[in-house]
Amino acid sequence: MAGPTTAERGARQQESSGPPPARRPRLPALRTLIALAVALALLGAGGGWVLYGSQWLRLEEVSVSGTRVLTPAQVREAADAPLGAPLASVDTGAMENRLRxxxxxxxxxxxxxxWPQGIGLKVTERTPVLLVKKGGKFVEVDKGGVRFATVSHAPKGVPLLELRPSRSRSAAASLRRFGEGRLVREAVRVAGALPEAVAHRTRAVKVRSYDDISLTLTDGRTVAWGSGEKGAAKARTLTALLKAAPSARHFDVSVPTAPASSGS
Incomplete structure (x- = not known):
């Protein structure tokens, strides 16, 4: 019987001797890794210096947009931006809180x-939906019920609150139950639900009780609104009534599914 061939003997010797030992990294490759690490460290230090230590990226200008009543100068003063400080270090959250x-x-x-040297302040101002008279001035109230400003002159197109509780027993009970603050919030709720075209034509929102709120338009016409509930439905109904009966003097949308108009 023939013995193993030369190739077979070589294969057996390789199996018995095991895998070849791992090669140690060459010295030039290790030097390259060290050089890359040093370069990255220097790059990071340089970037930090550019952001925080150089004069190139420091706050020099504050721009303001979105103001309607406020002036850009008022906003800049309230923001109290740290001019000259590194732009990257400006605490934008603290500035927002300070402005509000x-x-x-x-x-x-x-x-x-x-970047490289500016801060932009994009402002959204509150919109008044109702005015509360206080002495000889007017307090502006937004649709959330926030009383945010006192002004000397009433803004055009914003209705005035007239809180005149009725002397009836039901109205007195309503006032005791809900309190004046709740009645004011209901008036704000009604004013906030008015369509823009109607709101601009509304001179006053009169509150006699929780469910007896009415509107007086600039031309003297009146609207019985009822409570602040179902405001969207009442707004749609009133818009339709104003178009359908332009000569009417009184409108009732307190029950939006059964509206009425009268007078001429």
Whole structure:
């Protein structure tokens, strides 16, 4: 019987001797890794210096947009931006909180970095839906019931609250049950539900009790609204009534599914 061939003997010797020993990393490759690590460290240090230590990326300008009643100068003063500080270090959240605290007219504000040397303040102001007379001035109230500003002159197109509780027993009971604050909130709720075209034509929102709220339009016409409930349905119904009966003097949408108009 023939013995193993030369190739078979070589294969058996390789199996018995095991895998070849792992090669040690060459010295040049290790040097390359060290050089890369040093370069990355230097790059990080350089980037940090550019962001925080150089004069290139420091806050130099504050721009303001979105104001309607407030002036850009008022917003900049309240923001108290740290001019000259590294732009990367500006605490935008603290600036937002400061603006809302100092200027209650601001409903929301976005503070954004505008590289390389600016900050942008995008302001959203509150919109008054109702005025509360206080002495000889007027307090503006938004649709959330927030009293955010006191002004000397009533803004055009914003109705005035007239809180005149009825002397009836039911009205007195309503006042005791809900309190004046709740009645004011209901008036705000009604004013906030008015369509824009109607709101601008509304001179006053009169509150006699929780479910006896009415509107007086600028031309003297009146609207019985009822309570603040179902405001959207009442608004749609009133819009339709004003178009269908333009000569009517009195409208009743307290029950929006059964509206009425009268007078001429």
């Amino acid at each position: 605290r100092k200027l209650p007219r601001i409903a929301a504000v976005d503070v954004v970095r505008s």
